[in-house]
Amino acid sequence: MEAPWSREEFVDRLRAVGEAKYHDKHPFHVRMHRGELSPPEVRGWIANRFYYQKMIPVKDALILSKLPNREDRRRWIQRILDHDGRGDDEGGIEAWLRLGEAAGIPRAALLDERHVVPGVRFAVDAYVHFCRLEPWWVAVASSLTELFAPDLVARRIRVFEEHYPWVRPEGLAYFRQRLHQAPRDAEHGLELVVRAAPTRADQERTVAALSFKCDVLWALLDAVERAGPA
């Protein structure tokens, strides 16, 4: 049996997955961030990505149901509250609906999923099933794309402001929320995984889970790109 990686080595291996295959390297995403997408292409991405957004609380509730103790649930549940909202905070799903409206997609067209293409549904459902069926710490590991999200989201806000000014600026609120939510979530996720994956075999399974999640996001963009403008 091989010795486990040190924490630093482990985190480096996780980061290497992101460097190799996080979806910011997908050709469609590259075109998005170069400002090369047409308005219908941007709308196609927003409308399809909504299916991913709306399933986030589902996968987080599945993970919540499996976490080993109350203390970790008390932290994890914040993700669900962030997306579903609570009290006056309308939450991330509502913010994404407003992004759609700011880009000219009627709310009803997001809610009834008329633009969601099969490949996107399959990829997102695969992610939810993964979180339902895998051990909790493997499911948590798949959420660690949050390690890479803040940089990307910070760039995306500037990209939209510069290249897609026809998207009304209040639509970008979702991305601004994620700037502080994602690092907090990634920190807890990493802490859970480091604690629950002590052996090299566990660590490798964790890296594989993160790789799988990158595949989900990549396949989502494949399907959006193929589908063309919404």
Next chain:
Amino acid sequence: MEAPWSREEFVDRLRAVGEAKYHDKHPFHVRMHRGELSPPEVRGWIANRFYYQKMIPVKDALILSKLPNREDRRRWIQRILDHDGRGDDEGGIEAWLRLGEAAGIPRAALLDERHVVPGVRFAVDAYVHFCRLEPWWVAVASSLTELFAPDLVARRIRVFEEHYPWVRPEGLAYFRQRLHQAPRDAEHGLELVVRAAPTRADQERTVAALSFKCDVLWALLDAVERAGPA
């Protein structure tokens, strides 16, 4: 196909399940409320029932993951927050630990489950599996013992004050919380079930789910009674 029951008839059928087999009629429970349990028997009940209490957020997270929309999740998640706590609110699981301490059970003895007997574990696990595997509205229906809980809990507070004064009164905080939580939860649960169970067959399945849940609570008391004092 038989016509569905009216809402009133449906609710009457649900209430009839409680009248027939809610655990307040179990011989052990009857003895408890007559003040006839010895201190070790009361402790045995508290320590075993803790296994049920600690699994409540698990089953509620499973149901949360299956609810059909954000609005219902926003209401349902309150159950998890009530039991796990949030911020300064320490929640119902902590309150039950304090009930145990007020009755002379060390916190560690509740947490390590040393007093939990197999029959209690099987019954509670059966309930969690039911909520994991059944459709969401059937799982919700199984929670409707909350319709019967407030009366019982109100009586229980008086019973403990009168018959078991050796349980320090601050230990009864859990029951006091439930006095207002359970009616609110039952109202939402009933609303969900009425909406999701439009046919007679659905309604009968709902009644069966509530009957199953009564069996869980009954079997728990069977096992506690057999095990004797903790």
